[in-house]
Amino acid sequence: MRTTCLILALALACPASATAQLRFLQSTADLGELRGGPAYQHRFDFVNESTQPLEITDIRLGCGCLQPVLDKRLIGPGEKGTLLMNLRTLGQPNGVRNWQTQVRYRQAGKTQEAVLIVAAKIRNEVTIEPSILAMSIETTLRQELTITDHRMMPLKIKAIVASSPAIRVSTQTMKDGITKVVLEVARSGLTAATHEEMLNIYTDDPHYRHLQVPITLTKAQRAEVSATPSMVEVIGSGSQLVRLRGAGGQMVRIERADADHPALKCTWAAGPGNDATLKIVVNASLLSAPNALASVRVQLAAPAGAVLTIPVALRKE
Numbered sequence: 001m002r003t004t005c006l007i008l009a010l011a012l013a014c015p016a017s018a019t020a021q022l023r024f025l026q027s028t029a030d031l032g033e034l035r036g037g038p039a040y041q042h043r044f045d046f047v048n049e050s051t052q053p054l055e056i057t058d059i060r061l062g063c064g065c066l067q068p069v070l071d072k073r074l075i076g077p078g079e080k081g082t083l084l085m086n087l088r089t090l091g092q093p094n095g096v097r098n099w100q101t102q103v104r105y106r107q108a109g110k111t112q113e114a115v116l117i118v119a120a121k122i123r124n125e126v127t128i129e130p131s132i133l134a135m136s137i138e139t140t141l142r143q144e145l146t147i148t149d150h151r152m153m154p155l156k157i158k159a160i161v162a163s164s165p166a167i168r169v170s171t172q173t174m175k176d177g178i179t180k181v182v183l184e185v186a187r188s189g190l191t192a193a194t195h196e197e198m199l200n201i202y203t204d205d206p207h208y209r210h211l212q213v214p215i216t217l218t219k220a221q222r223a224e225v226s227a228t229p230s231m232v233e234v235i236g237s238g239s240q241l242v243r244l245r246g247a248g249g250q251m252v253r254i255e256r257a258d259a260d261h262p263a264l265k266c267t268w269a270a271g272p273g274n275d276a277t278l279k280i281v282v283n284a285s286l287l288s289a290p291n292a293l294a295s296v297r298v299q300l301a302a303p304a305g306a307v308l309t310i311p312v313a314l315r316k317e
Contacts, residue, residue: 091131149177261294
């Protein structure tokens with residue numbers, strides 16, 4: 001009853017849909033009590049009740065847990081269509097929830113909007129933390145998930161399968177209905193800059209036969225050249241050597257190095273090996289304050305066009 005009253009109040013607060021030419025046969029849906037974890041669907045049927053065609057231009061979701069599937073965007077006069085709304089409940093908190101979607105459409109040069117509301121009461125018996133993953137991989141990255149069944153008789157996991165061969169999965173069953181899942185991803189297994197993948201969890205429980213955890217894999221941007229040390233600190237007059245290394249052992253050669261403070265002077269040389277060495281010399285007599293922050297901008301001939309900036313902290317004795 002509480003959920004129904006809530007969605008009715010929200011519907012009354014959005015009167016635009018009541019007078020719209022695009023009419024949804026049901027603009028609010030109360031799905032009742034749902035077990036948190038599985039995905040659910042609700043179908044919204046609509047009709048163009050006007051005498052002119054219209055185009056659905058945008059579907060704005062109030063939550064990333066919603067995934068709309070629209071069968072058509074151009075709707076002629078009197079024509080019907082369907083918007084299928086997929087609801088992902090994994091990770092949603094317990095209690096009454098409502099999700100709002102704005103459907104924008106254009107007709108005769110004018111933009112209008114219809115509002116759809118899905119409501120439900122979530123009851124979490126099985127949880128997965130984290131319930132969604134974003135992994136940025138530079139070399140190899142490990143990520144742990146915890147599956148917990150809070151019931152007296154916990155479910156048994158039959159299989160856990162990743163949608164990408166780049167994701168290696170291992171599991172360990174603990175006590176008290178807890179299963180640890182470890183994902184390991186190697187950068188060498190990624191064929192694109194970004195992958196949208198899914199971890200599929202299959203169990204023996206009819207209510208939780210198939211649970212899914214979305215995974216976004218991103219190749220971390222590797223610096224072409226790294227500096228050791230990455231930041232220089234010099235007290236009084238003195239010098240500091242900085243070694244420049246190329247990613248994957250590639251050759252590094254310095255074309256020029258420019259300091260933004262008069263107390264700094266730079267020299268450089270090739271080596272050792274494929275690396276390059278930068279020498280930063282400090283003349284403390286040219287410091288007008290006890291402390292100063294400066295930087296050296298290094299322009300590289302190899303890799304061609306690469307630029308590196310090295311921060312320098314200057315301290316008077």
